[in-house]
Amino acid sequence: MENTRKAPIGRPRGFDADEALERAMLVFWEQGYEGASLTDLTSAMGITRKSMYAAFGNKEELFRKALERYTEGPAAYAARALEKPSAREVATAFLAGSVSTTTRPDCPAGCLGVQGSLASGDSGRVAQDALIAWRDDARARLRHRFQRAVDEGDLPPGADPELLARYLMTVANGIAVQAAGGATRSELQQVADASLRNWPPV
Amino acid sequence: MENTRKAPIGRPRGFDADEALERAMLVFWEQGYEGASLTDLTSAMGITRKSMYAAFGNKEELFRKALERYTEGPAAYAARALEKPSAREVATAFLAGSVSTTTRPDCPAGCLGVQGSLASGDSGRVAQDALIAWRDDARARLRHRFQRAVDEGDLPPGADPELLARYLMTVANGIAVQAAGGATRSELQQVADASLRNWPPV
């Protein structure tokens, strides 16, 4: 057992890594993985390329960490929605969170998990795969939650958790695209409401 | 009136411009605007940079023309759907076309109109704006069609054409994102069916 705590030998870094990561996340959110150059990123983070490299590894690692921060920050609505007591409330909260996060006035429009890298050349394929996995993970969590709802009788026995999860993700992803195209919060909330009008049990 | 027909002075081009454009469209579809380099494009088109430049202008123009071709080719389902006799059939055909086009085994997964450029740096902003306009146009056409349906009594008087169009585009865009992430045709068709279960009049 080593006492490595509170003894970072050498000159301590002169910037707040958390805040720098936040800034990087916003750049990726707005410009996507390939659209965000190191110059864009480091100037927004307020540090040099070398400092970024030392603190975060490389562009891919930075993106991964920015995605984690996004998950725990702006996209935390998803985890919160999963804890709602009923399946209907889960669905409602999930879409409402999607709407409000993709249309926040102080953040880029849309969803980092969608527009970060939907299609790319070779250089961005890693980010693309990471986001596919990210969306798959969100869908799996919804599916498990709805499976539990079926088991608990909260959803009718005929309900299909797989389909419900896929449906919800589809609407949420569509909302993200709409938001990126300039749709307003109230317009998208109406869409979210409409998409839940046939939620089981009918 | 000039007889410019059938008299292209100079050496005729040695490639089929239509087919070259088709190939370019597929590259943009798969890799997005920024992810598709001139090298990717011209090697897929089977021509040199100079020939591409002479025939299509530049990368932006090529993208625009590829988008036109996409609209009249793979995305022609949208125009066809608008001609269906009832609003319900319009909606059903629109989503079915979206599903089949985004999951064609011989084409890239997803929709060029979505993943071509959802977010980008400065260099891709023109393409990004072009796709926003493209999606807005599709939505406007749906809205007009549904307005007509309300006027004709095909939709109930309380139906909101704006909301219905936005809802349909949202689901279609979500389907495109799902397809880009590897969802299968039957999975997405189920989603399309589910999303129309509460179509007016209920």
Added chain:
DNA sequence: TTCTTTCTGCACCGATCGGTATCTAAGTCT
């Protein structure tokens, strides 16, 4: 103080970006 370690700023790397100049080959016109 001295040593060690790390951060910072700058210049720089090879590769690739979108876009061209140049030269030759190939076709149509007079």
Added chain:
DNA sequence: AGACTTAGATACCGATCGGTGCAGAAAGAA
């Protein structure tokens, strides 16, 4: 035939890409 016009191929342009080497400054340990 010869003039004229354009396609095609090669090599190249300046700019930018992601990523580094290096020198010096700064801070903790001894």
